[in-house]
Amino acid sequence: MTAIAPNALDGPVLVIGCGLIGTSVGMALRTHDVDVVLHDALPGNVEVAAARGAGRALAAAGVDGVEPYLVVVAVPPTAAAAVVTESLARWPGAFVTDVTSVKSGLQRAVDEAPGADRFAGGHPMAGSERSGPMAASAQLFEGRPWAATPGVRTRPEALDAVVDLALHVGAVPIIMEAAAHDRAVALVSHVPQVMSTLTAARLNDAGGNDLSLSGPGLRDTTRIAGSDSALWLDILGNNAADVRAVLELVRDDLDRVIGALGHDDATLGEVLESGRRGTTLIPGKHGSQPSRVDVVHVQVADRPGELSRLMTDTGESGVNIEDLRLDHDLGRPVGLAEIAVAPGVGDVLVEALTSRGWTAYR
Amino acid sequence: MTAIAPNALDGPVLVIGCGLIGTSVGMALRTHDVDVVLHDALPGNVEVAAARGAGRALAAAGVDGVEPYLVVVAVPPTAAAAVVTESLARWPGAFVTDVTSVKSGLQRAVDEAPGADRFAGGHPMAGSERSGPMAASAQLFEGRPWAATPGVRTRPEALDAVVDLALHVGAVPIIMEAAAHDRAVALVSHVPQVMSTLTAARLNDAGGNDLSLSGPGLRDTTRIAGSDSALWLDILGNNAADVRAVLELVRDDLDRVIGALGHDDATLGEVLESGRRGTTLIPGKHGSQPSRVDVVHVQVADRPGELSRLMTDTGESGVNIEDLRLDHDLGRPVGLAEIAVAPGVGDVLVEALTSRGWTAYR
Numbered sequence: 001m002t003a004i005a006p007n008a009l010d011g012p013v014l015v016i017g018c019g020l021i022g023t024s025v026g027m028a029l030r031t032h033d034v035d036v037v038l039h040d041a042l043p044g045n046v047e048v049a050a051a052r053g054a055g056r057a058l059a060a061a062g063v064d065g066v067e068p069y070l071v072v073v074a075v076p077p078t079a080a081a082a083v084v085t086e087s088l089a090r091w092p093g094a095f096v097t098d099v100t101s102v103k104s105g106l107q108r109a110v111d112e113a114p115g116a117d118r119f120a121g122g123h124p125m126a127g128s129e130r131s132g133p134m135a136a137s138a139q140l141f142e143g144r145p146w147a148a149t150p151g152v153r154t155r156p157e158a159l160d161a162v163v164d165l166a167l168h169v170g171a172v173p174i175i176m177e178a179a180a181h182d183r184a185v186a187l188v189s190h191v192p193q194v195m196s197t198l199t200a201a202r203l204n205d206a207g208g209n210d211l212s213l214s215g216p217g218l219r220d221t222t223r224i225a226g227s228d229s230a231l232w233l234d235i236l237g238n239n240a241a242d243v244r245a246v247l248e249l250v251r252d253d254l255d256r257v258i259g260a261l262g263h264d265d266a267t268l269g270e271v272l273e274s275g276r277r278g279t280t281l282i283p284g285k286h287g288s289q290p291s292r293v294d295v296v297h298v299q300v301a302d303r304p305g306e307l308s309r310l311m312t313d314t315g316e317s318g319v320n321i322e323d324l325r326l327d328h329d330l331g332r333p334v335g336l337a338e339i340a341v342a343p344g345v346g347d348v349l350v351e352a353l354t355s356r357g358w359t360a361y362r
Numbered sequence: 363m364t365a366i367a368p369n370a371l372d373g374p375v376l377v378i379g380c381g382l383i384g385t386s387v388g389m390a391l392r393t394h395d396v397d398v399v400l401h402d403a404l405p406g407n408v409e410v411a412a413a414r415g416a417g418r419a420l421a422a423a424g425v426d427g428v429e430p431y432l433v434v435v436a437v438p439p440t441a442a443a444a445v446v447t448e449s450l451a452r453w454p455g456a457f458v459t460d461v462t463s464v465k466s467g468l469q470r471a472v473d474e475a476p477g478a479d480r481f482a483g484g485h486p487m488a489g490s491e492r493s494g495p496m497a498a499s500a501q502l503f504e505g506r507p508w509a510a511t512p513g514v515r516t517r518p519e520a521l522d523a524v525v526d527l528a529l530h531v532g533a534v535p536i537i538m539e540a541a542a543h544d545r546a547v548a549l550v551s552h553v554p555q556v557m558s559t560l561t562a563a564r565l566n567d568a569g570g571n572d573l574s575l576s577g578p579g580l581r582d583t584t585r586i587a588g589s590d591s592a593l594w595l596d597i598l599g600n601n602a603a604d605v606r607a608v609l610e611l612v613r614d615d616l617d618r619v620i621g622a623l624g625h626d627d628a629t630l631g632e633v634l635e636s637g638r639r640g641t642t643l644i645p646g647k648h649g650s651q652p653s654r655v656d657v658v659h660v661q662v663a664d665r666p667g668e669l670s671r672l673m674t675d676t677g678e679s680g681v682n683i684e685d686l687r688l689d690h691d692l693g694r695p696v697g698l699a700e701i702a703v704a705p706g707v708g709d710v711l712v713e714a715l716t717s718r719g720w721t722a723y724r
Contacts, residue, residue, distance in 0.1 A: 135724070142661060184568070188576045202612060203550075204636060224582065224583065258609050275563040282580060283576060297501070311673030312674050326683075
């Protein structure tokens with residue numbers, strides 16, 4: 001994808017809700033000198049956001065005097081519909097968008113409201129394990145997808161405003177209808193979260209030394225299960241129907257696997273092959289074509305500067321790094337770096353590193 | 363865990379089966395000057411393994427003249443029981459072990475054989491997406507768990523031989539009964555594999571732009587689903603009962619989640635919390651205590667030497683890297699490095715990198 005030059009965002013952008021997302025939007029827009037006005041039910045949040053360079057702080061009364069070009073509603077999901085409809089009424093010349101992670105319910109609520117033609121939903125696929133304006137960053141959205149979800153009444157100009165917002169903050173705008181968005185995030189985000197949780201939940205049954213046999217595969221599949229439960233309870237609740245539909249298909253496959261285990265039929269192989277095929281559909285370098293790289297393993301002592309020295313030596317070998325993983329091994333003061341490089345040059349890197357004293361192998 | 367000094371491995375170690383694991387065992391033992399004798403049904407494999415420094419190549423007739431201290435049976439799972447019982451009969455003075463990934467079935471087969479007291483099973487938790495002696499490495503087992511699984515008739519000396527073998531090749535020996543081992547790997551390896559497969563299989567249903575919303579969570583949870591289907595068909599088949607038992611508990615939880623979605627009861631929160639708790643039980647730096655590190659994000663252009671330059675600059679900041687992930691972003695010629703450092707020093711690293719021209723943030 002080539003970068004698209006955004007249209008200028010005319011006039012002030014009003015950010016309502018100065019948490020992680022709202023403050024980050026403001027900070028990113030300010031790097032383009034867009035006039036950003038900040039508002040939050042908690043005046044303290046506005047102060048912090050303004051101090052971090054996210055825009056001008058205005059008290060509630062002051063906000064009434066603003067004529068925003070675009071209102072970005074970045075309040076918690078439960079408050080979003082009310083603030084969106086209020087904003088449409090209060091600023092009849094403004095486009096309005098939001099940043100919540102499930103779109104259909106909100107869209108239905110807004111469809112009934114006067115001015116719904118000026119609303120287009122949005123969902124930046126970015127976040128952090130931290131929250132609040134102190135965790136914000138002008139780069140939070142850099143390179144991340146930002147779904148823009150027009151409703152049936154949305155004017156093209158309102159959709160354009162969301163696309164331009166996404167481009168200004170460095171995100172990749174992806175236009176899809178609210179219902180399609182919610183089905184997509186069920187598939188690529190919400191169901192993987194549930195599956196990770198279900199896998200990790202079984203570890204509570206582990207006895208004795210069981211978990212000492214853990215490897216990188218377990219860590220990868222369960223990492224996101226460590227996320228905040230309250231947040232996910234909210235997300236899954238808001239997208240219950242779409243998540244349930246996918247999970248019911250998962251259950252069908254799971255039943256087939258349970259039924260096939262220990263029997264010599266083709267089912268198990270079919271499911272495994274279907275999963276392998278699924279991984280090849282994911283865009284990006286990770287996971288998609290694992291066989292198209294050479295992987296070099298290097299032992300790295302767990303002391304300051306070792307990884308730096310390794311990367312320097314790797315860089316001087318002239319070999320470009322496609323990917324890098326660091327794996328801290330069980331019971332050893334040493335980690336294992338897995339460096340992915342272009343096919344055919346793995347041995348070059350092994351030789352270069354070995355000659356500099358590293359224990360490197362493929 | 364402090365390193366344990368292994369006892370010397372007296373007399374020759376006979377490696378039967380010169381594939382990835384057998385050849386790697388030979389290469390690792392040779393670094394300790396242990397006398398290793400190599401055998402394989404395919405003479406070509408023996409030649410390659412010997413040429414790679416894994417030990418002495420002996421033809422079938424020559425092997426009869428050897429009096430091994432330990433026989434390491436590293437043949438494919440389907441042949442292992444026969445080769446183990448043959449070896450126990452052929453070398454009545456030798457201890458015998460194997461390297462297959464499921465232990466109970468083999469143990470039952472060996473229990474009936476004369477000399478079963480000289481057998482203790484083994485399972486190195488190491489592998490590679492490649493196979494054969496050319497893929498072998500003396501460092502393959504470095505820091506990895508190596509399960510040693512004594513049977514009811516196993517003599518302590520036979521178990522010691524497997525523990526010493528594991529220590530010689532740099533692995534961390536973990537002693538557990540065959541049945542306990544198989545339950546453990548069902549939990550930490552085989553079921554996560556199935557769950558990853560079931561998650562990835564649903565991606566085949568994706569339409570339009572759905573997968574453009576993919577993020578790191580999807581890639582992590584589905585990475586191992588890209589593994590070789592034939593290999594996993596074999597492993598799951600050999601551990602069918604234990605895998606099924608865990609999957610049935612997963613199905614119970616899945617049914618609870620499906621039933622609870624969209625209803626305001628406590629079930630969903632309980633399952634999510636149970637998963638979160640499960641992740642804290644995994645040993646190692648990954649996944650266990652995600653909140654005990656500061657994570658710094660840095661943009662890295664996708665050209666040779668950039669990651670190297672980043673690591674050099676990071677190293678010169680004096681901040682030790684706890685962990686590092688590289689994430690290639692959607693549709694951008696730039697990747698995002700996530701650098702985990704000790705709590706409290708994230709801002710130090712951000713400042714150091716920013717002053718050197720990087721776009722870094724927390």
